[in-house]
Amino acid sequence: MSLKISFIQTELYWEQIDKNLEMLEVKIDAIHQETDLIVLPEMFSTGFSMNSDAFAEDLQNSQSIKWMQKHAEARDACVLGSLMIRDDGKHFNRMVIAFPDGQLLFYDKRHRFTFAGEDQFYSAGEKKLIFEYKGWRICPMICYDLRFPVWIRNKHEYDLLIFVANWPEARVKAWDTLLAARAIENMSYCLGVNRVGIDGKDRNHVGHSCLYDPLGEAVTAENFEGEKTTTVQLELSKLQEIREKMAFLDDQDDFTITP
Numbered sequence: 001m002s003l004k005i006s007f008i009q010t011e012l013y014w015e016q017i018d019k020n021l022e023m024l025e026v027k028i029d030a031i032h033q034e035t036d037l038i039v040l041p042e043m044f045s046t047g048f049s050m051n052s053d054a055f056a057e058d059l060q061n062s063q064s065i066k067w068m069q070k071h072a073e074a075r076d077a078c079v080l081g082s083l084m085i086r087d088d089g090k091h092f093n094r095m096v097i098a099f100p101d102g103q104l105l106f107y108d109k110r111h112r113f114t115f116a117g118e119d120q121f122y123s124a125g126e127k128k129l130i131f132e133y134k135g136w137r138i139c140p141m142i143c144y145d146l147r148f149p150v151w152i153r154n155k156h157e158y159d160l161l162i163f164v165a166n167w168p169e170a171r172v173k174a175w176d177t178l179l180a181a182r183a184i185e186n187m188s189y190c191l192g193v194n195r196v197g198i199d200g201k202d203r204n205h206v207g208h209s210c211l212y213d214p215l216g217e218a219v220t221a222e223n224f225e226g227e228k229t230t231t232v233q234l235e236l237s238k239l240q241e242i243r244e245k246m247a248f249l250d251d252q253d254d255f256t257i258t259p
Helices: 019-029 063-075 143-147 169-186 238-244
Strands: 002-009 036-038 078-087 090-098 103-106 129-134 137-140 159-162 189-191 196-198 202-204 208-210 229-237
Touching: 002 019, 002 189, 036 063, 063 078, 063 169, 078 159, 078 208, 090 137, 103 137, 129 208, 129 229, 137 143, 143 159, 143 169, 169 189, 169 208, 229 238
Parallel strands: 002 036, 036 078, 137 159, 159 189
Antiparallel strands: 002 229, 078 090, 090 103, 129 137, 189 208, 196 202
8 A cells, every 4th residue: 555645844934824824725736746645844833832822723713724624625635734722721732634534633742842841831642643544554743752762662553653843953963863763663654844944933943854764764855954845655565574574563672651
């Protein structure tokens, strides 16, 4: 089974939801080939802002979620990215997965970036999400989650690991290194989708969005620092072949995660 993934590395307008949705709509419309999965950066409608009181969208009436559903239906593709969401009186950095049939799934960022004060404005997620699409088992994560391999550990549960991020240039070496490491240790494809440009806090981002195979080899261009939309096709049979030949997941230790 094949899976075509399109991921968008782009600048974002700081705390300007309408402008970001308009800009991203142009980029999605410019994907002229068929695709199954469209992946956007972390907090794609606002940038990585702590101003959640002003810009978090209500879950039941979110402009950005409705926008995602519209494009998922129009492109017959799953659209994925994270947003500021207000739910039951709390704010979350929430991954939203919009399916072509209108279905929605959510993953709330587990590890909040305390270095930037994210823990003071957003509540932590408590559950991983693994969903099936086009025969692939997919595990979505958000930015800082990348640094915590125990949370991410693959117990024969998923085939594709996805990170969306606003990962700054100052620590981009860690981004590059850990994406490849997460692919290797979990015997999974691993996709990282980052933004570019300077945000409202004067932090620069250089992208380096990349897809790695289960052996840690880059499938797409490494260290790319401009705006770019990339589409790549993956074959599940290749992943299965690697796993059968080198059954490293069978040798891992058992453990239990406590919240």
